[in-house]
Amino acid sequence: MKTVTVNLGERSYPIFIGQGLLGNPEFVQPYIQGKQVMIVSNETVSPLYLEKILPAFQGLNIEAVILPDGEQYKTLEVLNQIFDGLLGAKFDRQATLVALGGGVVGDMTGFAAACYQRGVEFIQIPTTLLAQVDSSVGGKTGVNHALGKNMIGAFHQPQCVIVDTDTLNTLPDRELSAGLAEVIKYGLIDDLEFLDWLETNIDALIKRDPEALNYAIARSCQNKARIVSLDEKESGVRALLNLGHTFGHAIETGMGYGTYLHGEAIAVGMVLAAQLSQAMDWLSQEDVQRVVRLLKRCHLPTTIPSTMTADDMWQRMQVDKKARDGKVRLVLMQKLGLSLLTDQYDLTQLHQVLTLGQQEMTT
Amino acid sequence: MKTVTVNLGERSYPIFIGQGLLGNPEFVQPYIQGKQVMIVSNETVSPLYLEKILPAFQGLNIEAVILPDGEQYKTLEVLNQIFDGLLGAKFDRQATLVALGGGVVGDMTGFAAACYQRGVEFIQIPTTLLAQVDSSVGGKTGVNHALGKNMIGAFHQPQCVIVDTDTLNTLPDRELSAGLAEVIKYGLIDDLEFLDWLETNIDALIKRDPEALNYAIARSCQNKARIVSLDEKESGVRALLNLGHTFGHAIETGMGYGTYLHGEAIAVGMVLAAQLSQAMDWLSQEDVQRVVRLLKRCHLPTTIPSTMTADDMWQRMQVDKKARDGKVRLVLMQKLGLSLLTDQYDLTQLHQVLTLGQQEMTT
Numbered sequence: 001m002k003t004v005t006v007n008l009g010e011r012s013y014p015i016f017i018g019q020g021l022l023g024n025p026e027f028v029q030p031y032i033q034g035k036q037v038m039i040v041s042n043e044t045v046s047p048l049y050l051e052k053i054l055p056a057f058q059g060l061n062i063e064a065v066i067l068p069d070g071e072q073y074k075t076l077e078v079l080n081q082i083f084d085g086l087l088g089a090k091f092d093r094q095a096t097l098v099a100l101g102g103g104v105v106g107d108m109t110g111f112a113a114a115c116y117q118r119g120v121e122f123i124q125i126p127t128t129l130l131a132q133v134d135s136s137v138g139g140k141t142g143v144n145h146a147l148g149k150n151m152i153g154a155f156h157q158p159q160c161v162i163v164d165t166d167t168l169n170t171l172p173d174r175e176l177s178a179g180l181a182e183v184i185k186y187g188l189i190d191d192l193e194f195l196d197w198l199e200t201n202i203d204a205l206i207k208r209d210p211e212a213l214n215y216a217i218a219r220s221c222q223n224k225a226r227i228v229s230l231d232e233k234e235s236g237v238r239a240l241l242n243l244g245h246t247f248g249h250a251i252e253t254g255m256g257y258g259t260y261l262h263g264e265a266i267a268v269g270m271v272l273a274a275q276l277s278q279a280m281d282w283l284s285q286e287d288v289q290r291v292v293r294l295l296k297r298c299h300l301p302t303t304i305p306s307t308m309t310a311d312d313m314w315q316r317m318q319v320d321k322k323a324r325d326g327k328v329r330l331v332l333m334q335k336l337g338l339s340l341l342t343d344q345y346d347l348t349q350l351h352q353v354l355t356l357g358q359q360e361m362t363t
Numbered sequence: 364m365k366t367v368t369v370n371l372g373e374r375s376y377p378i379f380i381g382q383g384l385l386g387n388p389e390f391v392q393p394y395i396q397g398k399q400v401m402i403v404s405n406e407t408v409s410p411l412y413l414e415k416i417l418p419a420f421q422g423l424n425i426e427a428v429i430l431p432d433g434e435q436y437k438t439l440e441v442l443n444q445i446f447d448g449l450l451g452a453k454f455d456r457q458a459t460l461v462a463l464g465g466g467v468v469g470d471m472t473g474f475a476a477a478c479y480q481r482g483v484e485f486i487q488i489p490t491t492l493l494a495q496v497d498s499s500v501g502g503k504t505g506v507n508h509a510l511g512k513n514m515i516g517a518f519h520q521p522q523c524v525i526v527d528t529d530t531l532n533t534l535p536d537r538e539l540s541a542g543l544a545e546v547i548k549y550g551l552i553d554d555l556e557f558l559d560w561l562e563t564n565i566d567a568l569i570k571r572d573p574e575a576l577n578y579a580i581a582r583s584c585q586n587k588a589r590i591v592s593l594d595e596k597e598s599g600v601r602a603l604l605n606l607g608h609t610f611g612h613a614i615e616t617g618m619g620y621g622t623y624l625h626g627e628a629i630a631v632g633m634v635l636a637a638q639l640s641q642a643m644d645w646l647s648q649e650d651v652q653r654v655v656r657l658l659k660r661c662h663l664p665t666t667i668p669s670t671m672t673a674d675d676m677w678q679r680m681q682v683d684k685k686a687r688d689g690k691v692r693l694v695l696m697q698k699l700g701l702s703l704l705t706d707q708y709d710l711t712q713l714h715q716v717l718t719l720g721q722q723e724m725t726t
C-alpha cells in the first residue's frame with residue numbers, strides 16, 4: 001500500500017493506493033466526523049462494490065443514492081437526486097458523502113457535498129482508472145451544462161481518497177484505455193521519464209498487470225498532487241493539467257455527452273495540441289508521431305470525428321474556463337515533457353490543425 | 364452616505380448606504396476586474412431600475428438575465444437560466460455578476476457566481492428592505508429544495524454591496540413590513556438599545572421616513588457585519604442570526620414557497636421562539652407581549668397559519684441546517700436583547716408552544 005499526500009495546509013489529505021483496501025475501516029473511519037454517511041454510486045458500480053465497502057462504515061448510519069451511469073447524466077437535474085436523498089434522510093451538516101464510482105460520480109458527489117447546506121465533507125472511492133489518476137484528486141467538482149463541460153461547480157477537497165486497484169479488474173477495456181489517456185498526459189506535461197516508462201510498459205498496463213498499474217497510478221497521483229499543491233484554485237500552473245482538454249471538451253459537447261468517453265476525447269485533444277505545437281516549431285514530427293503511436297497502442301482515437309468541422313470545433317472551444325476576457329488560452333508543448341499555457345498561437349495555424357485533424361497521421 | 368465594512372480579511376468588502384447611489388460608477392467600477400458584466404434581476408425590479416443602474420457600468424460589456432419574481436422560483440432549475448445567459452454570452456472567469464433585486468435575486472445570483480466556472484465575482488444591489496438589512500450581507504447564497512429552504516448553496520462574499528434607499532419608494536407595503544421583521548430581529552438578538560429605538564420610531568419607518576430608514580438600515584448592517592466578521596461560516600455565533608428561522612422555514616415550506624413572505628414567516632417564528640423562551644422562564648409574559656406588539660404595529664403575522672398542525676411544524680423543523688446529528692438546535696432568548704443557540708429545551712414545552720401557536724396572544 002502506498003500513500004500519496006496532497007499538501008494543501010488545513011485541507012491536506014491522503015490518497016491510499018493498493019489492493020484489497022475496500023471494506024477496511026481504517027482508511028475511512030478516521031476521516032468521518034458525524035454519524036451520517038451517504039454513499040453515492042451508479043447503476044453499474046453499485047451491484048459490484050456497494051456491499052464490499054459497507055464493512056468500512058460499520059457503526060454509522062448509512063444511506064445510498066444510485067444515479068444513472070454516464071456523462072450525459074452529469075447535470076444539475078440529476079444532481080438534485082442526491083439532495084433528494086440527503087433531505088429525505090434528514091441528513092445534517094455533520095453528514096459525510098462517499099463517492100463510489102468513476103469520474104462522473106466523483107464530480108457530482110463532490111459538488112453535492114460542496115453545496116449541501118453550504119458544505120459538508122466527502123470521501124472519494126474511485127473505481128475507474130481515469131478517476132483514480134485524475135478526477136478524484138484535487139477537489140474539482142461539478143456538473144456539465146448543455147453549452148459547456150464542467151461549467152458549473154466548486155473547488156471542494158475530499159477528506160481522503162481510497163484507490164483500490166482490484167476494482168480495475170471489472171473495468172471494461174474501453175474505459176481502461178480512456179484512463180490511460182490521462183496517465184499519458186502526466187508524461188507529456190512535465191515528466192519525460194514517466195513517458196519513457198510508459199512506452200516500455202504500456203502493454204503490461206493494457207494487460208492489467210497489477211504491479212505496472214500500481215506504479216502508474218501512484219506516479220500519476222504524485223504528479224497531480226504536486227501540481228495541485230502549488231496551485232489549488234488554478235490561477236497558474238494547475239492549468240497545465242488541462243493539456244488536450246480544450247480540444248477534447250469541444251469533441252465531447254459536439255458529439256453529445258457520452259458518445260466519446262472523456263479520456264478518448266482528451267487523446268484526440270493531446271494529438272491536436274501536439275500538432276499545433278509542431279506548427280509552431282516546438283515539437284518535431286517525430287515527437288508528434290511518438291504521442292500518436294503511444295495513444296494508438298492504447299486503442300485510443302487520435303483524429304477529430306468526421307462529423308465535426310473545424311468551425312464546430314472552434315465555436316465550442318471558445319466556451320472554455322481558461323479563456324480570459326474572450327481570448328482562448330491553450331496548453332501546448334514547448335517540447336515533449338514540457339507544457340505551457342499560452343494565447344500566443346497563430347489562429348490560422350490553429351484553424352489548419354483543426355481542418356487537417358480528421359486525417360489519420362502516418363506513424 | 365454611510366459605509367459599513369464587513370471585515371473578513373482578504374474577503375472584506377464595503378456596504379454603501381445612502382440615497383441616489385444607483386448609476387454612480389464610483390461605487391461599482393473599482394470592484395470589477397474584467398470587462399464582462401451580467402446583471403441578474405427579476406420581472407418586477409428590472410422595469411424600475413435596470414436602466415437606472417446602467418450608467419454605473421459604462422465602458423463594460425453588459426448583459427442581463429431577467430428571472431421570474433418570487434420565492435417559488437428560487438430553485439436549481441431557474442438558477443440554470445443564469446448559466447444559460449452566461450454561457451450564451453461566452454462569459455469567462457473574469458466575468459462579474461450583479462444582483463439587482465430582493466433576497467431571492469441576491470441569493471441566486473450569488474450562488475450562480477459561486478458555481479459558474481467554479482467561482483466568479485459578484486456585486487449586490489439590493490432593492491428590498493429585507494435584502495438591504497440581511498440577505499445581501501454576509502455571503503450566504505443558495506436556492507431552495509422542495510424539502511427545505513436554502514438547503515443548497517455556498518458561502519460566497521460579494522465585492523461590494525450598494526444600498527440605495529431611494530429604491531424603497533417603490534416597495535409594496537407588505538414587503539416593507541417583511542423587511543422590518545429582520546430589522547427587529549437585530550434588536551432581539553443582542554441590541555436592546557436598538558429595540559428601544561425601534562419601539563419609538565416604528566411609525567416613522569412604516570411611513571418610509573428617509574432618515575429613520577437610513578438609520579435602521581445602517582444599524583442593522585453594522586450588527587450583521589459584526590456577527591459575520593466573527594464567524595463567517597456559521598460555526599458559532601452567526602447562528603444567532605437565524606432567530607425565528609427554524610420555525611419560519613417550516614411555515615414557508617409548509618404553506619408552499621411564496622405564500623408567506625420570508626419576513627412574515629420569520630415574524631411568526633420570533634414569536635414562537637419568545638413563547639418557548641417564556642416557557643423556560645427566560646422571558647416574562649410582558650417581554651413576549653412587547654415582541655408581539657412591535658410586530659403587529661408592522662402589520663406582521665404573529666400566529667401559526669390555521670392550516671398547519673403542530674406536527675406539520677415539527678416534521679419540517681427537523682430538516683434544518685442547525686441540526687447536529689439529528690438534534691434540532693434553536694435560537695432562543697435568554698432575555699430580550701440576548702439570544703443563544705441551544706438544544707437544551709423541553710420537547711413537551713416545544714410541542715405545547717406549537718399547539719397553542721395558532722392562537723392570537725392578548726397584548
